[in-house]
Amino acid sequence: MAGSVAFEAACAELERSTSMDRWAARGTLxxxxxxxxxxxxSVSATQLGVVIDRLLPRQLQSHGITDATTVxxxxxxxxxxxxxxxxxESADAVFSRLGGS
Amino acid sequence: xxxxxxxxxxxxxxSSLVVGTRLILRSRSSRGLPELLMGLTYVAxxxxxxxxxxxAAFLPGRAAMLGxxxxxxxxxxxxxxxxxxxxxxxxxxxxxxxxxAAGLGAIILAAGGGVVIIANFSTPDAALVAERARSxxxxxxxxxxxxxxWTAIEGLRHYRMMRRRLVLGLAEPVVTNRFxxxxxxxxxxxxxxxxxSSALLAGASLVSHPxxxxxxxxxxxxxxxxxxxxxxxxxxxxxxVARERGTRALATA
Numbered sequence: 001m002a003g004s005v006a007f008e009a010a011c012a013e014l015e016r017s018t019s020m021d022r023w024a025a026r027g028t029l030x031x032x033x034x035x036x037x038x039x040x041x042s043v044s045a046t047q048l049g050v051v052i053d054r055l056l057p058r059q060l061q062s063h064g065i066t067d068a069t070t071v072x073x074x075x076x077x078x079x080x081x082x083x084x085x086x087x088x089e090s091a092d093a094v095f096s097r098l099g100g101s
Numbered sequence: 102x103x104x105x106x107x108x109x110x111x112x113x114x115x116s117s118l119v120v121g122t123r124l125i126l127r128s129r130s131s132r133g134l135p136e137l138l139m140g141l142t143y144v145a146x147x148x149x150x151x152x153x154x155x156x157a158a159f160l161p162g163r164a165a166m167l168g169x170x171x172x173x174x175x176x177x178x179x180x181x182x183x184x185x186x187x188x189x190x191x192x193x194x195x196x197x198x199x200x201x202a203a204g205l206g207a208i209i210l211a212a213g214g215g216v217v218i219i220a221n222f223s224t225p226d227a228a229l230v231a232e233r234a235r236s237x238x239x240x241x242x243x244x245x246x247x248x249x250x251w252t253a254i255e256g257l258r259h260y261r262m263m264r265r266r267l268v269l270g271l272a273e274p275v276v277t278n279r280f281x282x283x284x285x286x287x288x289x290x291x292x293x294x295x296x297x298s299s300a301l302l303a304g305a306s307l308v309s310h311p312x313x314x315x316x317x318x319x320x321x322x323x324x325x326x327x328x329x330x331x332x333x334x335x336x337x338x339x340x341x342v343a344r345e346r347g348t349r350a351l352a353t354a
Contacts, residue, residue, distance in 0.1 A: 002195075037264065091192050092263065097135075099332055
C-alpha cells in the first residue's frame with residue numbers, strides 16, 4: 001500500500017540526504033513509525049515531524065549516519081511544503097470528534 | 102426471566118436511541134459521514150428495528166405483526182449496513198477491499214432479512230416461521246458477527262497504536278481509551294452473537310427463547326454503556342481517564 005503524502009516526501013528526502021537506497025530509506029522510516037504507533041498510509045506531516053525529532057535520530061545512528069541532525073533538518077524542510085489536502089480523515093481524528101473532545 | 106429480558110431490551114433501546122439521535126444531530130453540524138453512519142446504526146437497527154422484531158410476535162392482529170416484522174427487518178438491515186460502512190470508511194479509508202467487503206455484508210444482511218420476511222408472510226404458524234426463517238437469521242448473524250469481529254480487531258489494534266502515540270504526546274488519553282472501549286464493544290457483541298447463533302443452531306427462537314433474548318439484551322446493555330462512554334463520555338469519566346494516564350506517566354518517569 002502507498003504511503004501518505006508526508007511519508008513519501010520524507011522517504012524521498014531521506015534517500016537524497018543519505019547513502020540509503022529507496023528501500024532502506026522506507027524501512028528506516030517505517031521502523032520509526034511503528035515505534036510511534038503510526039502507519040505509513042495515514043501519517044501526517046505533523047506526526048512525522050515529531051517522529052523525526054524523537055525517534056529517527058536513533059535509527060539513523062544505527063545505520064552509521066553521523067550527521068543525523070542535518071538529515072532531520074532537511075526532512076523537516078521537505079515536510080513543510082507537503083500539501084495534505086484531500087487526505088482521508090484518520091481514525092483518531094474521527095474518534096476525537098465523535099466523543100466531543 | 103421474561104421481565105428481566107424486557108427490562109434489558111428497554112434500556113438497550115433507550116440508550117441506543119439517545120446515543121444514535123445525538124450522533125445524527127452532531128452530523129448535521131459537523132457534516133461528518135462517520136457520526137451519521139453510527140447514528141443511523143443505533144437509531145435504525147438497535148433503537149427501533151431490533152425491539153420491533155422482538156415484540157412483533159406479541160402484537161394483536163396478523164397485519165400489525167407482519168407490518169412490524171417488515172419495518173423491523175428493513176431497519177435492522179439498513180442500520181447494520183451503516184455499521185459495516187462505518188468500519189470501512191473510518192478504519193480502512195484507503196484500502197480497496199474495505200467498501201466492497203462492507204457491501205458484501207450488506208447484501209448478505211438484505212438476503213437474510215428477505216428470507217425472514219418471506220417466512221413470516223408464508224404462514225401464521227410461529228414454529229413454522231422460525232423454521233423457515235432460520236437460514237435467513239443465520240446469514241444475518243454471520244454478517245453481523247463479521248462486522249463485530251472487524252470492530253474488535255480495529256478497536257484493539259488502534260488502542261495499541263494510540264498507547265505508543267501517547268508516550269510521544271501524539272494522542273489524548275480520552276481518545277486512546279475510546280478505542281479500547283470500541284474494541285470491547287466488538288468483543289461483547291461477538292459474545293452475544295455467538296450465543297444467539299448457538300441457540301439458533303439448537304433450534305431455539307431468537308425472539309421468544311429466554312436465553313438468546315437475555316444474552317442479546319444483556320450484551321446490548323453492556324454495549325450501550327460502552328457506547329455512552331465512547332460517544333457521550335461524562336465529565337467525571339474523561340477526568341478519571343486523564344488522571345489515570347497522568348499517574349501512570351509519573352510512575353513510569
